[in-house]
Amino acid sequence: MQNFEFQNGTAIIFGKNQEQVVGKQTAAFGKKVLLHYGGGSIKKSGLYDRVVSSLKAEGIEVFELGGVKPNPRVDLVREGVSICKKEGIEFILAVGGGSVIDSAKAIAAGAYYDGDVWDYFIGKAEVDLCVPIGVVLTIPAAGSETSGGTVVTNEDGLYKRSTGHQNMRPQFAILNPELTYTLPAYQTACGLTDMMAHILERYFTNEQHVDLTDRLCEGTLRSIIANAHTVIDDPTNYDARAEIMWAGTIAHNDLLGTGRIGDWASHEIEHEISGIYDIAHGAGLAIIFPAWMKYVYKHNVNRFAQYANRVWDVEIDLNDLEKTALAGIKKTEDFFHSIGMPIRLTEVDIDRTHFDEMAKKATDRCPLGNFVKLEANDVHKIYELAL
Ligand code: NZQ
Numbered sequence: 376m377q378n379f380e381f382q383n384g385t386a387i388i389f390g391k392n393q394e395q396v397v398g399k400q401t402a403a404f405g406k407k408v409l410l411h412y413g414g415g416s417i418k419k420s421g422l423y424d425r426v427v428s429s430l431k432a433e434g435i436e437v438f439e440l441g442g443v444k445p446n447p448r449v450d451l452v453r454e455g456v457s458i459c460k461k462e463g464i465e466f467i468l469a470v471g472g473g474s475v476i477d478s479a480k481a482i483a484a485g486a487y488y489d490g491d492v493w494d495y496f497i498g499k500a501e502v503d504l505c506v507p508i509g510v511v512l513t514i515p516a517a518g519s520e521t522s523g524g525t526v527v528t529n530e531d532g533l534y535k536r537s538t539g540h541q542n543m544r545p546q547f548a549i550l551n552p553e554l555t556y557t558l559p560a561y562q563t564a565c566g567l568t569d570m571m572a573h574i575l576e577r578y579f580t581n582e583q584h585v586d587l588t589d590r591l592c593e594g595t596l597r598s599i600i601a602n603a604h605t606v607i608d609d610p611t612n613y614d615a616r617a618e619i620m621w622a623g624t625i626a627h628n629d630l631l632g633t634g635r636i637g638d639w640a641s642h643e644i645e646h647e648i649s650g651i652y653d654i655a656h657g658a659g660l661a662i663i664f665p666a667w668m669k670y671v672y673k674h675n676v677n678r679f680a681q682y683a684n685r686v687w688d689v690e691i692d693l694n695d696l697e698k699t700a701l702a703g704i705k706k707t708e709d710f711f712h713s714i715g716m717p718i719r720l721t722e723v724d725i726d727r728t729h730f731d732e733m734a735k736k737a738t739d740r741c742p743l744g745n746f747v748k749l750e751a752n753d754v755h756k757i758y759e760l761a762l
């Protein structure tokens with residue numbers, strides 16, 4: 376096990392009606408607040424009105440910036456940064472999913488920076504001071520509600536890039552599973568896939584003696600798998616929605632990665648797809664993760680066989696571990712398909728046109744991954760396997 380420091384300071388406020396406390400929570404950080412949200416789902420559901428009245432009840436002055444698109448764009452971030460600078464915003468409240476939260480984090484960092492906020496995403500500047508942010512989460516998926524990272528797309532060149540800092544972690548995250556009842560089945564499934572991918576990225580490590588975190592990963596995966604069909608077939612099932620919402624946070628709050636080095640190649644390979652084709656991140660992962668598994672499993676067949684056995688109940692064949700490993704990969708792929716995810720690029724009308732460009736862009740800073748280091752030609756082969 377590697378040495379590690381673990382700190383995750385985001386207060387989790389979980390359960391029914393918890394958004395009622397958003398005004399009180401926010402008032403502890405400031406009275407000038409930027410309310411940041413997406414394309415309208417929070418207005419349709421009535422959440423917007425409840426949040427605004429809770430903020431106003433605390434005497435908070437509310438500035439608004441809606442319109443965050445899935446795969447959030449840097450142009451809107453720049454708009455948010457200038458509102459923060461002009462109005463002296465003291466706190467940013469993100470109400471929505473990963474895209475809204477990531478956009479809020481980028482605004483939070485840009486508000487204290489004289490240069491262009493995109494500098495943070497291309498290694499030209501390092502994030503330091505940030506306006507504090509809070510979250511009311513409406514989709515369990517990205518785990519951004521407690522992570523220190525943000526992923527933003529620049530339409531100039533179609534680059535989807537990430538950056539991160541401890542100061543970006545939200546101060547609080549309000550998680551009411553009832554707020555996820557309105558999610559379309561497709562978005563629910565994208566979220567399930569993304570949270571599973573966050574665990575798998577950490578699970579496939581070269582580190583030895585990480586039994587505790589292996590089993591925490593396996594347990595969280597099993598819990599997601601056990602509740603997945605219920606949240607899709609019975610979207611207002613509170614108990615299942617609650618399990619999934621908490622799992623989405625646990626999957627990405629860094630606990631499951633303690634003492635081990637995660638891989639993260641599949642995320643980078645996927646970001647090139649959603650950066651160019653603007654598909655949902657979770658859908659991209661359902662296509663890429665099994666392809667990555669097929670490409671790298673021989674590097675540690677034992678680990679893949681353990682995954683197959685402990686997560687998918689595949690019986691271990693000691694005479695043919697490769698068979699066990701491959702059965703686990705097949706189970707993963709079949710599961711993604713069973714919840715309505717695409718598992719091939721052709722299902723989302725993506726062909727080879729941009730493979731060269733995507734493979735080059737994915738590896739333009741360094742080889743990808745830690746489980747197996749991947750160069751552009753490897754990434755290209757993974758795109759081929761995903762066709
Ligand atoms: O924009 P609105 O109208 O709110 O609609 C959203 C959006 O269309 C809708 N939605 C959200 N909650 C809803 C709802 N519709 C009905 N009822 C609700 N309760 O869902 C759509 C998708 O929202 P989005 O925020 O894009 O989803 P998600 O949370 O999956 O976030 C995806 C983004 O997060 C990034 C991804 O790359 C992607 O850009 N990630 C961020 C990470 C991080 N910061 O730590 C890690 C992840 O790996 C990921 O890369």
Ligand code: ZN
Nearest residue numbers: 517569572656
């Ligand atoms: Zn993800």
